Amino acid sequence: MEKQGNVSSGAGFVLQMRGISKEFPGVKALESMELSVRPGTVHALVGENGAGKSTLMKCLFGMYAVDAGEIILDGEPVKFANPAEALKRHVSMVHQELNQVPRQTVMENIWLGRYPVKSGFVDEKKMLGDTQKIFESLNINVDPRVESGDLPVSQKQMVEIAKAVSYNAKVIVMDEPTSSLTEKEVEHLFAIMEKLKANNTSIIYISHKLEEILRISDDVTVMRDGKWIATKAAGDITIDEMIKLMVGRDLTERYPEKKAVPGEVLLSVEDLACSEFSGVSFELHKNEILGIAGLVGSKRTEVLETIFGMRQVKSGRIVLEGRELHNKNPLTAMKNGFAMLTEERRHDGIFSGLSVTFNLIISNIKAYAKKLFLNNRMIVSDVDSMIASMNIKTPDRNAAIGNLSGGNQQKVIFGRWLLTKPKVLLLDEPTRGVDVGAKYEIYQLINRLAEEGRGVIIVSSEMPELFGVCDRILTMSNGRLSGIFDAKDVSQVEIMEASVLYL
Numbered sequence: 064m065e066k067q068g069n070v071s072s073g074a075g076f077v078l079q080m081r082g083i084s085k086e087f088p089g090v091k092a093l094e095s096m097e098l099s100v101r102p103g104t105v106h107a108l109v110g111e112n113g114a115g116k117s118t119l120m121k122c123l124f125g126m127y128a129v130d131a132g133e134i135i136l137d138g139e140p141v142k143f144a145n146p147a148e149a150l151k152r153h154v155s156m157v158h159q160e161l162n163q164v165p166r167q168t169v170m171e172n173i174w175l176g177r178y179p180v181k182s183g184f185v186d187e188k189k190m191l192g193d194t195q196k197i198f199e200s201l202n203i204n205v206d207p208r209v210e211s212g213d214l215p216v217s218q219k220q221m222v223e224i225a226k227a228v229s230y231n232a233k234v235i236v237m238d239e240p241t242s243s244l245t246e247k248e249v250e251h252l253f254a255i256m257e258k259l260k261a262n263n264t265s266i267i268y269i270s271h272k273l274e275e276i277l278r279i280s281d282d283v284t285v286m287r288d289g290k291w292i293a294t295k296a297a298g299d300i301t302i303d304e305m306i307k308l309m310v311g312r313d314l315t316e317r318y319p320e321k322k323a324v325p326g327e328v329l330l331s332v333e334d335l336a337c338s339e340f341s342g343v344s345f346e347l348h349k350n351e352i353l354g355i356a357g358l359v360g361s362k363r364t365e366v367l368e369t370i371f372g373m374r375q376v377k378s379g380r381i382v383l384e385g386r387e388l389h390n391k392n393p394l395t396a397m398k399n400g401f402a403m404l405t406e407e408r409r410h411d412g413i414f415s416g417l418s419v420t421f422n423l424i425i426s427n428i429k430a431y432a433k434k435l436f437l438n439n440r441m442i443v444s445d446v447d448s449m450i451a452s453m454n455i456k457t458p459d460r461n462a463a464i465g466n467l468s469g470g471n472q473q474k475v476i477f478g479r480w481l482l483t484k485p486k487v488l489l490l491d492e493p494t495r496g497v498d499v500g501a502k503y504e505i506y507q508l509i510n511r512l513a514e515e516g517r518g519v520i521i522v523s524s525e526m527p528e529l530f531g532v533c534d535r536i537l538t539m540s541n542g543r544l545s546g547i548f549d550a551k552d553v554s555q556v557e558i559m560e561a562s563v564l565y566l
């Protein structure tokens with residue numbers, strides 16, 4: 064494999080990371096990793112879950128000390144002992160896990176630790192003005208005075224980006240910034256990135272959305288197992304080539320073949336309404352995978368939440384295997400045979416300091432109860448088979464989940480629900496933040512569940528995914544059901560049309 068034209072020369076780069084190695088107990092996260100970023104460009108960093116992308120960036124940002132290697136910023140070797148030092152040198156980072164203080168306002172979060180002061184007091188007026196100036200320049204429409212905790216994830220994301228920009232950054236790391244953004248918000252982010260580029264800021268961009276990567280980036284570096292694999296101009300590489308470099312083999316099929324044919328009716332939802340939507344009726348069959356498409360705000364998630372007892376039913380019926388149910392809360396829903404993977408699982412579902420085992424079995428703990436004790440052998444066997452079948456990258460089952468890469472944490476949460484052996488599985492954006500290889504594994508798992516006679520409902524914003532895995536696709540538009548289609552007989556255009564029907 065060859066390096067990009069002038070990678071090794073050292074000239075013409077705002078940032079170079081050379082020979083970076085980093086080991087955690089039991090894990091070689093980085094091994095002689097290389098990254099060279101040109102000024103005023105978007106440099107994408109791609110690789111499978113656990114490849115070491117976030118770790119490399121945390122080394123850059125002073126969160127981890129490297130074991131070996133050097134970092135050269137503007138031609139000068141640097142060593143940041145902590146993020147504050149990196150920020151001082153205009154290197155900033157938007158993290159994969161958002162970590163704003165919920166009880167503080169947006170502007171307090173942005174200027175945390177460096178509030179403007181006037182005669183001994185925090186100068187709120189200046190803080191507001193400064194924040195507004197940045198928001199305006201980036202076209203961000205958020206009130207700086209509201210509490211961060213009240214914002215939807217996408218806006219929190221925007222605030223994080225504004226914060227990164229506020230340090231006059233010349234290098235901004237964005238670790239999966241678009242994973243929870245709508246298409247429109249992604250366009251907005253890309254416009255912001257173009258502006259930053261024009262300002263000669265460089266952006267290191269981490270994402271699993273390969274189409275987006277080719278669109279926005281100038282250069283692409285592929286890493287695998289902590290190692291540098293290739294650096295190419297975005298114009299010189301295709302998605303398939305990128306995937307091949309990432310996984311180290313050909314991945315010809317992006318979706319596994321579904322063999323199970325839908326059987327008898329499992330669940331019927333009759334004229335369901337809650338405060339957010341009304342008139343939703345459909346049937347879900349055994350062995351069936353039903354997709355829900357729609358624009359963001361069409362209340363797709365709310366439909367799942369209502370079925371799962373997270374929202375109050377206003378009218379209508381939910382009938383499982385001929386019996387009407389009242390899922391008053393998620394616990395009742397679980398007892399009734401439902402499981403739900405929420406969209407914000409990274410925030411909702413993870414017990415960060417606890418083990419992979421604990422995080423896998425917590426929703427199913429009763430199944431392991433043996434008088435006063437837990438059936439350890441059963442736990443170990445279930446946990447190990449989950450780790451193997453989902454290919455969860457972890458040193459062992461006792462490792463703290465917080466130390467796993469973002470995508471691997473997701474697989475654990477997914478596995479948690481699979482272990483409850485639900486009759487109906489509700490999945491909200493199940494492959495968000497998951498790499499191509501793991502996506503395929505998740506699709507295979509979903510197929511297997513369907514083959515076992517379960518019913519699966521998937522909300523997804525990725526149209527190819529809905530077409531790739533679903534038997535039927537239901538569309539929501541503005542809080543109403545606007546169509547149900549056989550996935551084989553419908554086009555993407557028809558789904559789009561149905562999605563905007565009631566706008």
Ligand SMILES: Nc1ncnc2c1ncn2[C@@H]1O[C@H](COP(=O)(O)OP(=O)(O)OP(=O)(O)O)[C@@H](O)[C@H]1O
Binds near residue numbers: 118456
């Ligand atoms: N603090 C830590 N302690 C122990 N192991 C860690 C720690 N941080 C990361 N690792 C391990 O290092 C490897 C690389 O993880 P990293 O988070 O960098 O992957 P990634 O490429 O960002 O993946 P993803 O796409 O899933 O976010 C993984 O095997 C992970 O489990």
Ligand SMILES: [Mg+2]
Binds near residue numbers: 116117159468469470
């Ligand atoms: Mg990561």
